[in-house]
Amino acid sequence: MRIDVLGVGFNSAGLSNGVARAPDALRRAGLIARASARHEVSDVGDVEFSEPVPQRGEVTGLLAEDALISMIGGVRQRLGTILAGDHFPLLIGGDCAVLLGALAACRAVHGSAGLLFVDGHEDAWPPADSTTGEAADCELGLMLGVTATGLPAELGSMLRPEATALLGPRDSAELIDHGISSLRGALWFATDRDLTGRIEASVADAIATIERAESHWWLHVDLDVLASDQLAAVDYPQVGGLSWEELTELTGIALRRPGCVGWSITIYNPDLDEDGHQALRIVRYVEEALASIEMVSS
Numbered sequence: 001m002r003i004d005v006l007g008v009g010f011n012s013a014g015l016s017n018g019v020a021r022a023p024d025a026l027r028r029a030g031l032i033a034r035a036s037a038r039h040e041v042s043d044v045g046d047v048e049f050s051e052p053v054p055q056r057g058e059v060t061g062l063l064a065e066d067a068l069i070s071m072i073g074g075v076r077q078r079l080g081t082i083l084a085g086d087h088f089p090l091l092i093g094g095d096c097a098v099l100l101g102a103l104a105a106c107r108a109v110h111g112s113a114g115l116l117f118v119d120g121h122e123d124a125w126p127p128a129d130s131t132t133g134e135a136a137d138c139e140l141g142l143m144l145g146v147t148a149t150g151l152p153a154e155l156g157s158m159l160r161p162e163a164t165a166l167l168g169p170r171d172s173a174e175l176i177d178h179g180i181s182s183l184r185g186a187l188w189f190a191t192d193r194d195l196t197g198r199i200e201a202s203v204a205d206a207i208a209t210i211e212r213a214e215s216h217w218w219l220h221v222d223l224d225v226l227a228s229d230q231l232a233a234v235d236y237p238q239v240g241g242l243s244w245e246e247l248t249e250l251t252g253i254a255l256r257r258p259g260c261v262g263w264s265i266t267i268y269n270p271d272l273d274e275d276g277h278q279a280l281r282i283v284r285y286v287e288e289a290l291a292s293i294e295m296v297s298s
């Protein structure tokens with residue numbers, strides 16, 4: 001498989017540190033070389049976008065609104081080229097807002113797309129109700145059209161619930177506390193506890209559901225789906241969560257499916273990983289997950 005690694009150092013908080021530094025930190029930890037063990041891998045650099053400003057915008061109510069819109073357009077354009085060239089993109093965030101650009105690119109190239117969404121949070125806060133103001137709390141709700149904002153209208157109808165599966169959320173208590181609706185019941189949904197001990201069957205069922213609705217779909221992994229004793233370098237830790245072994249198994253199952261057209265990895269914060277050992281663990285995860293798919297010579 002020909003893999004293009006594309007960095008998107010976007011932090012929805014409107015900052016240039018934290019998760020914005022992840023692409024460089026993971027490259028320094030050997031991401032490209034380790035991913036290249038069994039595949040032809042190119043580092044195609046980073047998506048450029050306008051300077052983020054940590055203030056809520058007038059159009060969307062979200063922080064760094066101009067940079068967000070600029071980033072979405074940049075990801076859409078860069079990924080569109082990769083997908084049209086029949087390469088497999090590995091998108092390194094940044095945070096989950098990068099997914100808005102990824103799905104837009106999938107739709108531009110394939111007409112429509114599904115989503116296997118792996119995250120410790122549901123990311124469907126209405127922007128106006130988000131306590132952080134970060135697009136990374138909201139992107140899934142926006143793409144499904146269950147919440148709205150002043151973003152271009154096409155972003156709000158990118159994803160159908162029947163083509164979407166949500167794996168690993170564990171923020172239901174927080175959502176209830178704030179009166180925010182859960183996506184449970186609206187689409188294929190399994191919490192961390194639902195998944196434990198039955199990754200293979202659950203993921204197969206989730207993918208089968210997506211593939212009944214869409215032939216092409218994106219794999220999104222927010223690393224805060226992991227337990228804190230597996231990966232601590234995330235901004236919004238919670239109790240519970242998956243193990244590295246579970247996430248690697250899940251990812252390998254997804255990557256082996258021909259319908260999986262791209263993969264994003266988000267939310268690693270190098271500022272919380274002083275000695276860099278967590279970056280090395282993430283890179284090992286990428287290598288192990290990729291090892292489960294056959295190299296296709298071209």
Ligand SMILES: [Mn+2]
Pocket residue numbers: 096119120121123136222
């Ligand atoms: Mn997320």
